[in-house]
Amino acid sequence: MLSQRAYRPQSEIPGYVSVARLAVNVEGEFGEPILLPEDLIRGELYGKPGDFICMKVDGPTMSPLLEDGDQVLVDRRSTPVSDPGLFAVDEGGGLVVKWLAALGDGDRQWYRLWTEECPAAAYTVSANRIQIVGRLVWAGRLL
Numbered sequence: 001m002l003s004q005r006a007y008r009p010q011s012e013i014p015g016y017v018s019v020a021r022l023a024v025n026v027e028g029e030f031g032e033p034i035l036l037p038e039d040l041i042r043g044e045l046y047g048k049p050g051d052f053i054c055m056k057v058d059g060p061t062m063s064p065l066l067e068d069g070d071q072v073l074v075d076r077r078s079t080p081v082s083d084p085g086l087f088a089v090d091e092g093g094g095l096v097v098k099w100l101a102a103l104g105d106g107d108r109q110w111y112r113l114w115t116e117e118c119p120a121a122a123y124t125v126s127a128n129r130i131q132i133v134g135r136l137v138w139a140g141r142l143l
Contacts, residue, residue: 017041019073021054022095036073045137051077053133055088055095061115062086062097070141072097078135081111086136089113091125095133 016035023031034054041047057070066072066086074088081087084101103110103124111130114122 015039017049019049019052019054022056034071040138045075047075047077051075052137053088057097061117063117065116066097066139067141070139072136072140073138074134075137076134078137079132081132088133088136090131090133091129097136100132 013035015038017038018033019036019041020030021032021034023029030053036049036054041049041052045052053074053076054071055074057066057068057072059068072088078087081100081102084099086097087100088095089098089100090096098113098115099119101112103112104127109127110124111127111132112122112124113130
């Protein structure tokens with residue numbers, strides 16, 4: 001599971017803010033922060049740096065929408081799933097990106113999960129068997 005370690009600011013660079021970045025191949029640990037435009041974080045996403053984490057997509061299951069190695073920004077404030085979307089989730093095997101939709105009512109909450117690669121293989125899990133880290137709000141890749 002993802003540790004709740006606090007966001008670590010980097011040296012001040014005007015116009016940029018430090019956002020926590022998950023270490024590659026180290027489950028739940030943060031690596032060196034990434035610098036992102038302050039206008040993106042505060043202006044467009046109406047948040048503060050500690051509201052977000054950056055992670056790399058690992059594997060082809062979200063292709064062609066997201067490719068292996070793409071960097072994504074996860075909004076940790078968006079853990080209640082009101083609308084279906086792309087989320088960073090942990091089902092016990094590490095953090096992954098999946099499509100997610102809420103099902104159920106009241107006491108019994110369930111989630112439907114699927115990948116871009118194979119939407120027909122969607123499956124359902126109980127809310128107590130999944131950790132929703134947040135909604136994906138930005139992606140970037142090398143060309």
